[in-house]
Amino acid sequence: MSPPPHYCMIANPASGKLSANRRYARLQQVSRMMKATVRGLDTGSARELAQCAREAAQKCDVLVVAGGDGTFSLMLNAVDLATTTLAFLPFGTGNALTHALGYGKNLLQIAAGIIGGRDHRLDLIDCGTGCDVRQKAFMTSLGIDGAAIRRYEQFRARGYRGLKAHMAAGVTAYFRDYRPTGGQLTIDGRHKRIDHLLSLMVVKQPYFGMGLKAVPRARWDDGRLHIQAIDSGLAGALAGLITGFSIGNRVGRYRCGHSFYLRLDTPLTLQVDGEVGWTSDRFDFRVLPGVLKLRY
Numbered sequence: 001m002s003p004p005p006h007y008c009m010i011a012n013p014a015s016g017k018l019s020a021n022r023r024y025a026r027l028q029q030v031s032r033m034m035k036a037t038v039r040g041l042d043t044g045s046a047r048e049l050a051q052c053a054r055e056a057a058q059k060c061d062v063l064v065v066a067g068g069d070g071t072f073s074l075m076l077n078a079v080d081l082a083t084t085t086l087a088f089l090p091f092g093t094g095n096a097l098t099h100a101l102g103y104g105k106n107l108l109q110i111a112a113g114i115i116g117g118r119d120h121r122l123d124l125i126d127c128g129t130g131c132d133v134r135q136k137a138f139m140t141s142l143g144i145d146g147a148a149i150r151r152y153e154q155f156r157a158r159g160y161r162g163l164k165a166h167m168a169a170g171v172t173a174y175f176r177d178y179r180p181t182g183g184q185l186t187i188d189g190r191h192k193r194i195d196h197l198l199s200l201m202v203v204k205q206p207y208f209g210m211g212l213k214a215v216p217r218a219r220w221d222d223g224r225l226h227i228q229a230i231d232s233g234l235a236g237a238l239a240g241l242i243t244g245f246s247i248g249n250r251v252g253r254y255r256c257g258h259s260f261y262l263r264l265d266t267p268l269t270l271q272v273d274g275e276v277g278w279t280s281d282r283f284d285f286r287v288l289p290g291v292l293k294l295r296y
Contacts, residue, residue: 007036007087007114008060010053010075012067013043015091023091027066030089030111036064050078057084062295064114068092069139069209073273076124076136076292087114087295093156093209096139096274100205100220101296114295121290122220123204127272129280136288137272138220139208142262143199143230144170144237146269146276147177166210166241174234183264187227187257197268198237199230199252202260202285206248209274212241216248217256223289227255260285 009031016023024041031038039056043049049071057063057079065072066089075086089110090098097103103110128134151169160168182195194200201208203226206218218226230236230252240251261284270277 004035005061006059007034007062007064008056009034009036009038009064009066009089010049010056011038011040012049012071012074012091013041015067015071016093018091026091026107030066030107033108033111034064034115036060038066046074050074053078054080061085062087062114064089066091069096069274072097073137073275076138081136081291081293085119085293085295087117089114096205096207096209096212099207099211099213100138117296119293119295120221122292122294123223123290124288124292125202125204125225125285126288127202127270127283127285129278129282130284133278133280135272135277136291138205139201139203139273140277140285141199141201141203141208141214141271142264142268142283143180143197144173144178145199145201145271147173149271149274149276151177166212166245167238170237170241171234174237179266180231181264181266181268183262185227185229186261186263187255188259190257192255194229194231196231196233197229197264198233199228199240200262201228202226203228204287208244210245212244213248214240214244215254217254221290223287224256224258225260225285225287227257227260228252229255258287 062085064087125137148169151173155165155168180196185192205220208214215228236251240249243250264281267281269279
């Protein structure tokens with residue numbers, strides 16, 4: 001019989017709403033159960049946390065990421081995925097991954113699921129602007145989303161939560177920040193023009209933050225990119241939010257493929273795994289089949 005795997009936990013000290021003491025107490029509870037060492041709590045920047053993760057990954061069989069979607073995204077681009085098995089323990093606020101993986105709310109039950117789980121081979125998105133900027137991701141979007149993320153954080157600071165916070169952020173971003181543009185889409189060599197682009201999502205799994213099922217037909221292990229384009233104005237965007245938080249988004253045009261290129265009339269900001277990315281008038285995306293080994 002092979003020995004049990006050695007777990008190491010990389011924890012983002014800035015994730016979530018818990019106080020430092022409560023976060024530490026919960027991490028210790030889970031780490032004792034998993035017999036895992038905890039690293040990262042003394043880091044002061046994303047760069048330091050990434051370096052800490054690279055070092056920890058060389059000393060364990062499974063690197064458990066304790067944080068939110070943004071922390072997990074940082075790890076995807078920090079460690080060598082060819083030699084590293086990851087697991088996810090939700091400590092963030094939005095946590096699209098929590099819903100994508102079918103997790104409940106009990107951290108000890110999630111940890112037990114990791115211990116008793118198996119390794120899954122999942123796809124990722126390689127996104128960027130030519131050779132200048134490249135990043136691996138599991139959910140991306142363009143359009144109103146970048147402005148809405150900024151507004152969402154403002155409304156959360158004012159006490160808004162869940163659908164109310166998303167609706168308020170979306171409406172405010174629509175009227176105050178975002179100016180629709182158009183562009184040329186090329187999916188696996190097929191060209192399509194889109195005008196008045198409100199939101200364009202390129203994902204590998206169905207969910208965005210807070211359980212918003214934005215692209216219901218997306219699958220994480222099918223070797224394809226899943227693309228949803230919304231150009232229906234504010235009413236359509238609100239309908240997308242309402243259906244996305246209930247039966248799954250019913251707004252927009254769905255497409256899928258292996259590679260996707262976008263040339264915009266005016267620059268937009270890319271949202272990457274729940275974080276604001278970079279601004280450009282051209283983006284390209286391709287699928288990376290099976291590059292992520294995730295235990296759950």
